[in-house]
Amino acid sequence: MPVNRLLVLVLALLAALSGTVSKSAAAEPAAPSTFTLTLIKAGTGDGTTTPPSAPAPGVGHVFPAGAPLRLVAEAAPGSVFDAWSGDLPADFNAREPLLVMNMDRNRTVTATFMPVQCTLTVRVEGSSGPVNVTPAPGTHGCLSGQPVYLNALPADGSPASFVAWSGEVTSGNFAAKVVMVGNKTVTATFTDNPEASRKLVVNLPQGTGAGTCFPLGPGSYRIAANSTLTLGANPNPGSYFGGWMADYAGVNAPQELKVIMDRDRSIGAAFSNTGSTVTVILEGQGDLFPRPGSYALATGLQVPFSAQRVDREWHFDRWQDGDDKVLSEKSAFTYMVNGTAPSTIKGVFVKGKKPSETIARALFLHPSPFTSHP
Numbered sequence: 001m002p003v004n005r006l007l008v009l010v011l012a013l014l015a016a017l018s019g020t021v022s023k024s025a026a027a028e029p030a031a032p033s034t035f036t037l038t039l040i041k042a043g044t045g046d047g048t049t050t051p052p053s054a055p056a057p058g059v060g061h062v063f064p065a066g067a068p069l070r071l072v073a074e075a076a077p078g079s080v081f082d083a084w085s086g087d088l089p090a091d092f093n094a095r096e097p098l099l100v101m102n103m104d105r106n107r108t109v110t111a112t113f114m115p116v117q118c119t120l121t122v123r124v125e126g127s128s129g130p131v132n133v134t135p136a137p138g139t140h141g142c143l144s145g146q147p148v149y150l151n152a153l154p155a156d157g158s159p160a161s162f163v164a165w166s167g168e169v170t171s172g173n174f175a176a177k178v179v180m181v182g183n184k185t186v187t188a189t190f191t192d193n194p195e196a197s198r199k200l201v202v203n204l205p206q207g208t209g210a211g212t213c214f215p216l217g218p219g220s221y222r223i224a225a226n227s228t229l230t231l232g233a234n235p236n237p238g239s240y241f242g243g244w245m246a247d248y249a250g251v252n253a254p255q256e257l258k259v260i261m262d263r264d265r266s267i268g269a270a271f272s273n274t275g276s277t278v279t280v281i282l283e284g285q286g287d288l289f290p291r292p293g294s295y296a297l298a299t300g301l302q303v304p305f306s307a308q309r310v311d312r313e314w315h316f317d318r319w320q321d322g323d324d325k326v327l328s329e330k331s332a333f334t335y336m337v338n339g340t341a342p343s344t345i346k347g348v349f350v351k352g353k354k355p356s357e358t359i360a361r362a363l364f365l366h367p368s369p370f371t372s373h374p
Contacts (some may be wrong), residue, residue: 004133007212008363012093013361015051017124019164021034022148028156030342031065031123031349032065033064033065034062034063034064034065034107035062035063035065035104035105035106035107035110036060036062036063036107037051037060037061037062037063037069037101037103037107037109038057038058038059038061038106038107038108038109039051039052039054039058039059039060039061039062039071039109039110039111040053040054040055040057040058040059040086040108040109040110040366041053041054041055041058041078041112041113041201041245042055042056042110042111042112042113042114042115043078043108043113043114044113045075045076045078045113045114045115045116045138046076046078046079046084046113046116046338047073047074047075047076047079047081047111047113048073048074048076049071049072049073049074049111050070050071050072050074051071052334053111054188055334056200056320058110059109063096063103064103065103065104065151066100066102066103066104067102068100068102068103068105069083069100069101069102069103069234070098070099070100071098071099071100071101071109071111071139072097072098072099073097073099073113074097075112075113076113076139078115078141078143079114079115079116079266080096080113080114080116080117080142080143081097081111081112081113081296082094082105082112082113082114082143083097083109083112083369084109084110084111084112085097085109085112086107086109086110087105087107087108087109087221089101089108089205094182095146099160101205101303103108104142107185110269110328114143116141116142116143117142117143117144117180118141118142118143118144118180118181118182118183118184119139119140119141119142119183119184120135120139120142120178120180120184120185120186120305121138121139121183121184121185121186122136122137122138122139122140122150122185122186122187122188123167123185123186123188124136124137124187124188124189124190125187125188125189125190126163126189126190126191126231127158127159127160127175127191127192127194128192129155129160129190130156130157130158130160130173131152131153131154131155131156131158131160131162131188131190132153132154133150133151133152133153133188134149134150134151134202135148135150135264135332139300141162141239142180143180144180144182145179145180145181146179146180147176147177147178147179147180148177148178148179148180148281149175149176149231150165150169150175150176150177150178150186151174151175152174152188152190152221153174153215153216153221154190154216154221154222154311155221156217156219156220156221157160157220158221158222159192159194159222160190160191160192160222161187161190161191161192161197161221161222161223161224162189162223162224163190163191163195163196163224164188164189165187165188165189166187166189167184167185167187168184168185168186168187169183169186169354171364172224172227173216174229175215181338185225193224193240194222196224196225196227197221197222197224197225197261198222198223198224198261198262198263198264198265199222199223200216200220200221200222200223200229200259200261200263200264200265200266200267201220201221201246201264201265201266201267202216202217202218202219202220202221202257202267202268203218203220203245203267203268204218204244204268205218205268205269205270205271206245206268206269206270206271207242207270207271207272207298208238208271208272208273208274209235209236209238209240209242209269209271209272209273209275209298210235210236210239211233211234211235211236211239211241211269212233212234212236213231213232213233213234213267213268213269213277214231214232214233214234215231216231217231217246223261224261224296225261225262226260226261226262228258228259228261229258229259230256230257230258230259231257231267232255232256233254233255233257233269233271234258234316236271236297238273239271239272239273239275239296240253240271240272240273240274240275240276240296240297240299240301241270241271241272241275241295241296241297241298241301242269242270242271242272242275242298243269243270243298243301243303244257244267244268244269244270245267245268245269245270246265246266246267246269247265247266247267252301252302252303252304253289253290253294253303253304254290254292254295254297254303255290256289256291265368270298271298272298274298274299274340275297275298275299275337275340276297276299276340276341276342276343277294277296277297277298277341277343278295278297278303278335278337278341278342278343278344278345279294279295279342279343279344279345280292280295280305280345280346280347281292281344281346281347282346282347283343283346283347283348283349284314284348284349284350284351285307285310285311285314285349286307286309286310286311286314286316286347286349287307287308287310288305288307288347289305289306289307289308290303290305297337297368298337299337299338299339299340300336300337300338301336301337302334302335302336302337303334303335303336303337304332304333304334305319305332305333305335305345305347306331306332307319307331307332308331309345309347309349313352314349314350314351315350315352316331316347316348316349317329317334317348317349317350317351318346318348319347320345320346320348321343321344321345321346322343322344327345328359
């Protein structure tokens with residue numbers, strides 16, 4: 001074959017291959033740069049949302065792909081916000097008027113408003129200083145059967161410390177719940193007496209990551225003497241809980257830290273930019289700590305795990321990982337977060353007695369004839 005003709009064939013073949021590659025690349029769809037939120041207002045009550053909504057088919061809003069979004073529902077006088085519905089984030093409390101989500105796809109969300117069926121009046125007594133009470137003091141419209149969650153917390157720098165709830169709810173806990181059946185009144189009582197409280201300082205987060213303590217952020221607070229305050233720590237996205245600091249340094253429980261206010265206390269949380277997600281799963285009937293759920297934990301953190309029986313017919317059997325490998329057969333053990341790969345820890349309870357318990361009971365009831373007794 002002449003050289004010129006061979007060269008022409010090679011060039012033609014290369015051109016054909018180049019065209020095929022170009023067509024293949026062109027055939028791949030580009031990732032969408034925007035998504036649409038369709039926001040619908042429903043129910044027999046009235047209210048507004050931000051961004052705006054309207055009865056079906058609703059109002060469409062276009063946002064950049066991946067953009068964080070805050071939706072707020074506000075009831076009109078004589079109405080109450082009932083709930084969000086539609087394409088909501090997982091584990092979101094649909095009755096919360098503030099909805100935060102990411103626009104990672106097209107979504108349709110409905111805000112439902114209903115007429116007021118009963119009222120809850122919230123009062124504050126005992127202090128002239130600032131306090132943080134929710135719902136805010138005043139009268140609020142509610143739905144019959146609706147649970148309302150109450151919180152009475154001190155304010156940063158205020159002399160006021162919480163004493164108790166009274167009225168329809170009687171409790172010394174900061175958080176309480178009232179179920180609305182008819183009109184109700186609750187009172188949050190505080191005191192400015194320094195002898196009746198202790199100082200709690202919540203420090204700024206430390207470490208290479210970021211996060212927050214709850215329900216109290218950084219500041220100085222007065223807490224009732226000898227009361228117990230439960231604190232938690234939430235790492236920001238991309239950060240991991242690295243343990244508690246100050247008076248509770250070395251305590252690595254990621255949630256439900258019990259702070260006993262028998263004296264002035266100082267506390268804070270550390271967060272890291274490296275870690276992994278640890279998912280805790282309960283199998284059977286029992287109580288686990290940390291509670292079942294997913295936790296962002298810093299690499300190298302040693303986390304105490306414990307299991308407790310809640311039913312006499314169920315006993316703790318073992319801790320195991322996601323591959324069913326037994327980690328420990330003791331109810332309490334320590335797990336070290338290793339690397340950045342997600343991991344699973346399952347606490348397993350089984351029904352009935354352990355074989356060892358059965359054997360021990362049998363030996364007690366029917367001693368071996370070869371056993372000597374004094």
